[in-house]
Amino acid sequence: xxxxxxxxxxxxxxxxxxxxxxxxxxxxxxxxxxxxxxxxxxxxxxxxxxxxxxxxxxxxxxxxxxxxxxxxxxxxxxxxxxxxxxxxxxxxxxxxxxxxxxxxxxxxxxxxxxxxxxxxxxxxxxxxxxxxxxxxxxxxxxxxxxxxxxxxxxxxxxxxxxxxxxxxxxxxxxxxxxxxxxxxxxxxxxxxxxxxxxxxxxxxxxxxxxxxxxxxxxxxxxxxxxxxxxxxxxxxxxxxxxxxxxxxxxxxxxxxxxxxxxxxxxxxxxxxxxxxxxxxxxxxxxxxxxxxxxxxxxxxxxxxxxxxxxxxxxxxxxxxxxxxxxxxxxxxxxxxxxxxxxxxxxxxxxxxxxxxxxxxxxxxxxxxxxxxxxxxxxxxxxxxxxxxxxxxxxxxxxxxxxxxx
Amino acid sequence: xxxxxxxxxxxxxxxxxxxxxxxxxxxxxxxxxxxxxxxxxxxxxxxxxxxxxxxxxxxxxxxxxxxxxxxxxxxxxxxxxxxxxxxxxxxxxxxxxxxxxxxxxxxxxxxxxxxxxxxxxxxxxxxxxxxxxxxxxxxxxxxxxxxxxxxxxxxxxxxxxxxxxxxxxxxxxxxxxxxxxxxxxxxxxxxxxxxxxxxxxxxxxxxxxxxxxxxxxxxxxxxxxxxxxxxxxxxxx
Numbered sequence: 001x002x003x004x005x006x007x008x009x010x011x012x013x014x015x016x017x018x019x020x021x022x023x024x025x026x027x028x029x030x031x032x033x034x035x036x037x038x039x040x041x042x043x044x045x046x047x048x049x050x051x052x053x054x055x056x057x058x059x060x061x062x063x064x065x066x067x068x069x070x071x072x073x074x075x076x077x078x079x080x081x082x083x084x085x086x087x088x089x090x091x092x093x094x095x096x097x098x099x100x101x102x103x104x105x106x107x108x109x110x111x112x113x114x115x116x117x118x119x120x121x122x123x124x125x126x127x128x129x130x131x132x133x134x135x136x137x138x139x140x141x142x143x144x145x146x147x148x149x150x151x152x153x154x155x156x157x158x159x160x161x162x163x164x165x166x167x168x169x170x171x172x173x174x175x176x177x178x179x180x181x182x183x184x185x186x187x188x189x190x191x192x193x194x195x196x197x198x199x200x201x202x203x204x205x206x207x208x209x210x211x212x213x214x215x216x217x218x219x220x221x222x223x224x225x226x227x228x229x230x231x232x233x234x235x236x237x238x239x240x241x242x243x244x245x246x247x248x249x250x251x252x253x254x255x256x257x258x259x260x261x262x263x264x265x266x267x268x269x270x271x272x273x274x275x276x277x278x279x280x281x282x283x284x285x286x287x288x289x290x291x292x293x294x295x296x297x298x299x300x301x302x303x304x305x306x307x308x309x310x311x312x313x314x315x316x317x318x319x320x321x322x323x324x325x326x327x328x329x330x331x332x333x334x335x336x337x338x339x340x341x342x343x344x345x346x347x348x349x350x351x352x353x354x355x356x357x358x359x360x361x362x363x364x365x366x367x368x369x370x371x372x373x374x375x376x377x378x379x380x381x382x383x384x385x386x387x388x389x390x391x392x393x394x395x396x397x398x399x400x401x402x403x404x405x
Numbered sequence: 406x407x408x409x410x411x412x413x414x415x416x417x418x419x420x421x422x423x424x425x426x427x428x429x430x431x432x433x434x435x436x437x438x439x440x441x442x443x444x445x446x447x448x449x450x451x452x453x454x455x456x457x458x459x460x461x462x463x464x465x466x467x468x469x470x471x472x473x474x475x476x477x478x479x480x481x482x483x484x485x486x487x488x489x490x491x492x493x494x495x496x497x498x499x500x501x502x503x504x505x506x507x508x509x510x511x512x513x514x515x516x517x518x519x520x521x522x523x524x525x526x527x528x529x530x531x532x533x534x535x536x537x538x539x540x541x542x543x544x545x546x547x548x549x550x551x552x553x554x555x556x557x558x559x560x561x562x563x564x565x566x567x568x569x570x571x572x573x574x575x576x577x578x579x580x581x582x583x584x585x586x587x588x589x590x591x592x593x594x595x596x597x598x599x600x601x602x603x604x605x606x607x608x609x610x611x612x613x614x615x616x617x618x619x620x621x622x623x624x625x626x627x628x629x630x631x632x633x634x635x636x637x638x639x640x641x642x
Binding site (some may be wrong): 144147149153154170171172173174175176215216217310 | 462522523525526529530552554555558559560562572
């Protein structure tokens, strides 16, 4: 089972041929060897005697191995113990890898190898739930050490037909972990014949990121989705499916080549409570849901989240304008305004706004809007206001003159 | 290998004066310079790179191009640390062969890009210090450019510059190919001849102002007829 694989519970191996023997040799140059050993690979293997494979992705971690095997010390404190110590770990303890190690690992304090470059950071993303579904919005600027690495990067990534995730932090981490999450959700759907709920997906992502707590991995995602009641999807769907997600997929990013395209085979679940009426928030298992997941391990469910360097500015707009009963147009314009205001004040956010709306029928994407036009419109409005005030002032002064006379 | 403590963020030398005792640690990375550029057109793609290989104040080679041909429709440009560039291209070529043998067809540009992303991310905690740009034709025959960061984040663009002079070239490309920040301008589609001329001009400018770019320019032009190469001399000082 995907969840159990990832969370490291004791289960018999589903794919026995995947069990890699616990070996001390590592092949740093061969990244095709998908089941190579890293420090986490070894620790996982020792925790679960039946399993050898690390589930989501194999990582090459240059910590203990090269320090003990290679004569060149990569500038870290030397670990005197040999890797054989790890084999003596008590299998009954589902402890964290760092506790099993003989001495504290350097990578939890600083990067193991000092990098000569920086990775992309800085953003404004937001997500909130209301009666008409969930809105997820983000800017599109991806910056790297003071320069704009990409002015048109997609920060809201669809994961499956009813789940969209906003990404903040290192863009490579966010893109890859979203891909991994999409794959695991698809596997879950195939195995259990129902979509995993947003809360479940958030839990899965949080548990997948947990082994990397303390490393420089940085992912802060807001999962925005609609949880449906799958058993009831035999209901005749009377509303016509305008803008079904399948057409939007062609327009959305081709670089996310995950199984996100597959879930359309399953009929989109229609929630029992109609979306036109005002629905009680958090009505059981059905309805819009927003969950925030962070690579620190934080997982929060709420109705409104904004993440990134521009989030304080976005929060000020959202806190004053978002309420449960708002209409879809209102929600979209509030989200857009919040991102616009954040890009206005935050140097690391800018360029365009991406807006996604998730309902019971799936997600819909609005056309990416360039904020440059908005700045010019704002300037024009300000200019007009200034001109008006000037004419008013002159009119008042003229009246005063006449009174005196 | 000279320690990377002597280099700033982007690999340029930073210490010119003695500022007290400094502890030098061994660094597995070095910065070998070089600039790569890729442009995608309606039915063509260009990948261009300079051919200078440098390190610190020295030039190791004047004839070390940074474009590598992967398939008949895809070329990759890699700049950064030359050791990692060589290893990465070897790994990509091996994976391409494996794919060809098991699936009986060549990998498409999009597939190569997705695969490279996972290869790079597999080394998330000890990255390949390489800035990659893939240029090629997609399944429909249109030009495609995929740009990467060292840990595997990528997306499809129509033009991208990477490497030491990227910060100088990218704004120029934004203006000339993307027509950004220009008002009332007729947006003509980019022809192959105009693109090649633009790339030559842009590299001549880069060689003027960036010390790590120069010697010669190699352009790989990818069309449905195949891959054609052009070599243009640049300044050697």
